[in-house]
Amino acid sequence: MRRREFLIGSAAAVAAASGAAKAAPQPRITVSSQWAAGNDGKAMDALGKLFTDAGGAWKHNPVPGGTSGLMNKIRAEMIAKAAPAASQLKGPEIAAWSKTYPTVDLNGIVAGAGFEALMPKEIVDLHKPFGNWIAIPAQVFRTNTLFLSKKAMEKVGENTIPKTWDDFNSLASKMQAKGIATPLAAGGLAWDHGQKFEFALSGISIESYRAAIMRLEDDALKGCDVLDAFKQLRRLANFWDPGAAGQHYSVLMPRFMSGDMGIIMHGGMAEGVAKFSGFSPDDYLVGNTPQNSGPPAFDLNADSFIFWQQKDEDLQEGQKLLAKTVMSPAFGPAFSGITGSIPVRSDVDMKSAAFTDNQREAARAFSEAIKNKTVILSLGQNMAQTAQITSAMLDVLAEFVSDKGMTAEAGQKKLVSAVADNR
Helix, strand or coil: CHHHHHHHHHHHHHHHHHHHHHHCCCCEEEEEECCCCHHHHHHHHHHHHHHHHCCCEEEEEECCCHHHHHHHHHHHHHHHCCCCCEEEECCCHHHHHHCCCCECCCHHHHHHHCCHHHCCHHHHHHHCCCCCCCEEEEEEEECCEEEEEHHHHHHHCCCCCCCCHHHHHHHHHHHHHCCCCCCECCCECHHHHHHHHHHHHHHHCHHHHHHHHHCCCHHHHCCHHHHHHHHHHHHHHCCECHHHECCCHHHHHHHHHHCCCCEEEECCHHHHHHHHCCCCHHHEEEEECCCCCCCCCEEEEEEEEEEECCCCHHHHHHHHHHHHHHHCCCHHHHHHHHHCCECCCCCCCCCCCCCCHHHHHHHHHHHHHHHHCCEEECCCCCCCCCHHHHHHHHHHHHHHHHCCCCCHHHHHHHHHHHHHHHC
């Protein structure tokens, strides 16, 4: 009897131990992103280290081809019903893609971290589009950031950041008069043209930007402020090198630093590129792009991870660990310190040596914009509209930039038609 009782008890103990082991597998994650190389790739390596240091097994699947390459990859995964545990995604695309594949309810994890209270409503709404948190924001960029080459500024005897569009146009014209033929270091890609337009419009009127670009109101799209933004975009196009068509703005960074070009209008990611390329923040001045009146806009770009439902327990545990890792205070300095962004959490200590003074200035501007209600969502960075509408609008803006014979009035009409055809 005793031997039988012993065997039964041993079997129960083994079964209990086996059940406990099964209940707590090593967290494992598979992540797809477009961050394959450069400072972005380095930042993903830093995230992977945080994840593995916390006991997880990390696998990053970088996708070539930028945003379009990533979207094609996600589409193929949805069709094959083989989504990774997490994908890089952002803006309205989070809601759009969540309709095609089941996502993970992250409400409990987010609530446990007290995460929602640390960011503005504009970010929260994008990540819980139907009432539940399904994605976690990883970093924030102020896309309407103005970088001024100190060497170029010295050539024209200037040392202050232009406040209005008239000030900006005057500065760029001075640079041209001093031999800097193409003062604006702008890339030749559609999203880059789109950003220049949104900087112009939001700098003319934040409310007109919200009405025309974020809400697609017909009266606003046909209004005077949008027309003036097209006129300012034409001025900007006359300040940049037409030979840069088809190129990414980052290839112009050496010319900017040397003073051969004087101005970059781009997000904080430009600082991450500069840092990775070996340049110093001491080489340039930083502020927000021109604002004709009132407090400046904060043109928001936020990169995020969306979490797709998985059957394997280790992947489910990995999703929990990844969400907690990205929400943690340690993530901001480790990730944003490399990319040039600012942390999503408003309580991160920006005095950390991981951040530059320029990132601290951007974080201060973000906090002020939240208070002033001047946060807007970027068109060129796929935050303001779905991919279909964004693409249609960017096509018009790219056509306007390349066709110098097109009037501002004609460009505006084409934009109104593009929106109407793609709603």
